[in-house]
Amino acid sequence: MGRFILTRILSAIPTLLIVSLTVFSLMRMIPGDPAALMLGDLAQPGQVEALREEMGLDRPVAVQYLLWLGNVVTGDFGLSIATGDPVLPELWDRFTVSATIVFAAILLATLIAVPAGMIAAWRQNKGTDFAVIGVATVLLSIPSFWLGLMLLLVFGLWLGWLPIVGYVPFSRDPGLAALALILPVATLVLAESGSIARMARASTIEVARLEYITHARAKGLSEAAVMWRHAFRNAFAPTWTLIGLILGSLLANIAVIETVFTIPGLGRMLVDGIYARDYPVVQGCMLYIAFMYVLVNLAVDLVYPLLDPRVTA
């Protein structure tokens, strides 16, 4: 068990290095000289060279990468070109905003979609099953940002039940902050439930065919006991991996939801950085989101043995 955890943690390190190299190379491919971009059109000829030297842009690319990596490891993500502020503190602030929404949404989506998918599987090819699979397929096909706009239109504008302001810091007004989170969270819950329910259904059907389930039934256990005590853990394991993947990818995909509800989150920071050609911000966001994705998947893998003890062997 300890060995499994250790090897799994160590195996994340090369991935993180390759991810950082990819982000660095990608940023080097952006057309234009970062130093010239920072100084703008009014720069004197000598200034650009001086800044290039100061930023280390005159050094070999490999040296630049190592210097940058060294800075990143020590928590220095550089300064934003637009504001001049350090990137990391803002990344952290924005991350907490996005993460609150993403975690709440994934938790609720799991609590709703996993039982729905399992019940559908248990009632395979009956009315309940068709209803669940139908709703799941429809939800899977609705783009989350459009769903968000529709919920905003109906519950925010027409019915006026919920605020449309999107985001209020908890420190300012906890009640309003919670209320403002309902629409974005509900959007993501609906948008992500489809794929989770379908996965839960498919893996439950797979497990339900196995002999130990027949054996459990033959012992005379009730259907509910067979499903929750015997089938659940094995059926949930693949769904758990999918939930991890969704959780990680939402940190990037949430940009569209943050746009709909004007939420100052991580995804929006990245998109605004791309508009403004603020390359330290883009680089920081990409690296941060990709690192989080790797870490979330690592965490998911570390919990996996609790669901399925066979994987440590």
Added chain:
Amino acid sequence: MIARARRLPRLRLNALLGVTVVVLLALLALFGPFIAPYDPLKLDLPARMSGFTAQHWLGADEFGRDVASRLIVGARTSAWIALATVAFALATGTAIGVAAGYLRGWTDRILMMVNDAFLAFPGLLLALGFMAVFGASRNGIIVALGLAYMPVVVRVVRSTVLSVREREFVEASRVTGNSEIVTMLRHVLPNCVAPVTVLATTMFGWIILSESALSFLGLGVPPPAPSWGNMLATARPYINQAPHLIVLPGLCISITLLGVNMLGDAVRDWLDPKMKT
């Protein structure tokens, strides 16, 4: 055989709905400019944000442009981008996957290292990064999304090639004196057709969704050219005055995705018996 017959009704309904939507999309994409009642860029300022009228039967947008025409031409944009992107991802992904799986050794190791680096980026992130490099443009999206989805193709093709290359018929091809390239093209590659077809159908849906998301973020199809995603983006400030400008493009995306997803399920049931549920 019995099991197959019993599954047939649902499969047929899925496939039928999926095929209908995809055929409709193809027809709109091919003949859109001839069907569209107006030029999608033509301004009719007196009709700004009008609802459903005899003149503009799906209303007009914030510049008085005809919504029906923009939706029809937007279908062409989405379909063309998705098709080109799938083709790009399949061509590059299959070439790299076959090379890695068949040649093995260092080629495989280096290709897979780069591939896994790409796979380590979640969802839209890699596409957003590429858009930062290429800038928002039609060809930019195709290359950005193509490169973002290529690694999945590489994985699928490589694993199929790895499982096939040791089989007797491949050995037989070599023994009878066929060159490595002939063996690869004639005997290994055809085995990738089924898994790649399943993947391509699914990918078509992902790409329509990603393209509309990028366009919605202002990093996809640049206005004034219509795409379903950028129509949603430009109509967002007017959501209260003219909700139909938001409702209609989203419905188009959702119906298209529903059709593509159903077709995808049907294709998977048909070609990939292991995934059958």
